Amino acid sequence: xxxxxxxxxxxxxxxxxxxxxxAEAARREFWLTPPKLESDESYMVPPPPFTEGxxxxxxxxxxxxxxxxxxxxxxxxxxxxxxxxxxxERWCLxxxxxxxxxxxxLVSGEQIDFTESYRLCGQxxxxxxxxxxxxxxxxxxxxxxxxxxxxxxxxxxxPHNPRFKKLxxxxxxxxxENIR
Amino acid sequence: MSDMEKRDEHVFRLTxxxxxxxxxxGIGTMxxxxxxxxxxxxxxxxxxxxxxxxxxxxxxxLERLEKEYSARYKKPVRVKDTxxxxxxxxxxxxxxxxxxxxxxxxxxxxxxxxxxRDPQIHWIKVLRLAKxxxxxxxxxxxxxxxxxxxxxxxxxMPVQCHQCExxxxxxxxxxxxxxxEIDGIVVVDYNWCIGCRYCMAACPYGARHFNWKKPxxxxxxxxxxxxxxxxxxxxxxxxxxxxxxxxxxxxxDGMYPACLEVCPVGARKFGNLLDPTSxxxxxxENKRVFILKEDLNTQxxxxxxxxx
Numbered sequence: 058x059x060x061x062x063x064x065x066x067x068x069x070x071x072x073x074x075x076x077x078x079x080a081e082a083a084r085r086e087f088w089l090t091p092p093k094l095e096s097d098e099s100y101m102v103p104p105p106p107f108t109e110g111x112x113x114x115x116x117x118x119x120x121x122x123x124x125x126x127x128x129x130x131x132x133x134x135x136x137x138x139x140x141x142x143x144x145x146e147r148w149c150l151x152x153x154x155x156x157x158x159x160x161x162x163l164v165s166g167e168q169i170d171f172t173e174s175y176r177l178c179g180q181x182x183x184x185x186x187x188x189x190x191x192x193x194x195x196x197x198x199x200x201x202x203x204x205x206x207x208x209x210x211x212x213x214x215x216p217h218n219p220r221f222k223k224l225x226x227x228x229x230x231x232x233x234e235n236i237r
Numbered sequence: 238m239s240d241m242e243k244r245d246e247h248v249f250r251l252t253x254x255x256x257x258x259x260x261x262x263g264i265g266t267m268x269x270x271x272x273x274x275x276x277x278x279x280x281x282x283x284x285x286x287x288x289x290x291x292x293x294x295x296x297x298x299l300e301r302l303e304k305e306y307s308a309r310y311k312k313p314v315r316v317k318d319t320x321x322x323x324x325x326x327x328x329x330x331x332x333x334x335x336x337x338x339x340x341x342x343x344x345x346x347x348x349x350x351x352x353x354r355d356p357q358i359h360w361i362k363v364l365r366l367a368k369x370x371x372x373x374x375x376x377x378x379x380x381x382x383x384x385x386x387x388x389x390x391x392x393x394m395p396v397q398c399h400q401c402e403x404x405x406x407x408x409x410x411x412x413x414x415x416x417x418e419i420d421g422i423v424v425v426d427y428n429w430c431i432g433c434r435y436c437m438a439a440c441p442y443g444a445r446h447f448n449w450k451k452p453x454x455x456x457x458x459x460x461x462x463x464x465x466x467x468x469x470x471x472x473x474x475x476x477x478x479x480x481x482x483x484x485x486x487x488x489x490d491g492m493y494p495a496c497l498e499v500c501p502v503g504a505r506k507f508g509n510l511l512d513p514t515s516x517x518x519x520x521x522e523n524k525r526v527f528i529l530k531e532d533l534n535t536q537x538x539x540x541x542x543x544x545x
Contacts, residue, residue, distance in 0.1 A: 192516035193544050196503030203490040223385035227340035236356045
């Protein structure tokens with residue numbers, strides 16, 4: 058009798074572990090990959106919106122010795138100002154990698170390409186990342202039932218100043234009394 | 238002169254000669270337009286309701302319209318009659334927490350769907366509402382014109398045809414010139430519409446618009462990719478409305494509607510309600526959603542939602 062119970066218990070533990078592992082794998086898959094279509098390999102993504110002639114960063118940086126000290130940049134990149142993005146708590150090397158300038162850096166230390174920047178943003182903005190992956194946050198263009206194009210976070214939000222700028226509205230409709 | 242003869246001078250008497258003369262004159266005027274290249278006047282006059290047409294009849298009509306429009310707008314114009322796709326029911330989502338009221342969608346729609354520029358017709362109306370009042374249509378403003386949007390303390394709600402599942406507008410049409418297709422799009426046959434505007438009175442969303450004048454559509458701005466029930470050039474005296482850009486969406490590899498593609502903040506979502514993996518289903522299942530004037534039981538397929 059005790060034997061049978063032991064076997065049952067082992068079996069249950071085994072089942073729950075494998076279920077847990079599966080769920081964990083699904084979760085990892087969700088956080089690590091771009092949105093996917095069932096029909097074909099992936100969506101089209103336009104290249105990251107670099108300033109003209111700035112990439113690859115290593116072009117300039119390879120001759121410099123990296124300085125990990127937090128400071129205000131006074132010689133280069135003076136046009137980049139962190140605004141509305143926790144500028145007090147954060148500076149360049151929280152997202153940009155110290156050694157490989159052509160890569161971004163996650164909190165885990167993993168280096169990622171600029172084309173995968175959504176994983177970097179998703180570290181803090183998990184809810185937006187989840188919505189973006191399912192097509193609620195952000196804009197998708199192309200075919201509603203076929204090949205789509207999605208945009209990286211940085212296409213709409215300036216990563217150094219992510220809040221949307223105000224826009225000039227298009228002209229209001231004419232009042233009916235003015236339509237002849 | 239006898240009394241009888243005297244009376245004849247004042248009373249009109251139809252004689253055989255006069256009747257034949259009148260008949261000849263009548264037939265002559267009927268044939269006249271055929272000479273100056275607008276034979277289509279009579280062809281369109283005797284055209285049947287679009288839903289009663291057979292395949293070959295439709296082809297003849299589409300070819301006639303293509304010829305007519307190509308001549309008028311001086312470029313090759315295509316008129317499609319693409320039917321609904323099986324297993325598709327279109328739905329639209331609009332994110333009220335994202336919309337900034339910039340009206341890009343309004344003008345994107347005008348360009349895509351060949352609306353009249355003068356007199357002006359807009360299928361999309363953007364309402365400005367006060368945040369403290371919520372969705373209170375009585376205090377909405379559609380003529381707002383600040384230097385920049387969004388404005389402090391306001392939110393914006395674009396309204397267009399809601400493609401109701403239970404549309405009040407189609408029920409009141411006395412000639413059945415408007416109906417709901419099986420993919421949920423409510424359409425108008427501009428050739429059958431008599432312009433009585435009952436449907437405009439019946440629509441609770443103000444989504445239907447009337448061509449009081451011959452639509453002013455400059456040839457250079459005319460979009461030559463058209464659909465018979467959608468964005469083809471309209472004649473004077475008919476009602477028109479949003480069709481979810483059926484000339485774009487009703488294809489096996491259908492494009493998103495034009496208003497969605499121009500939205501700078503990604504507030505607009507579109508897809509197949511019958512596909513559980515579609516974006517619109519995702520929105521309905523996971524976000525706070527409401528439909529406008531739910532109490533009227535029109536069952537719109539246009540869903541307002543808040544993504545945050």
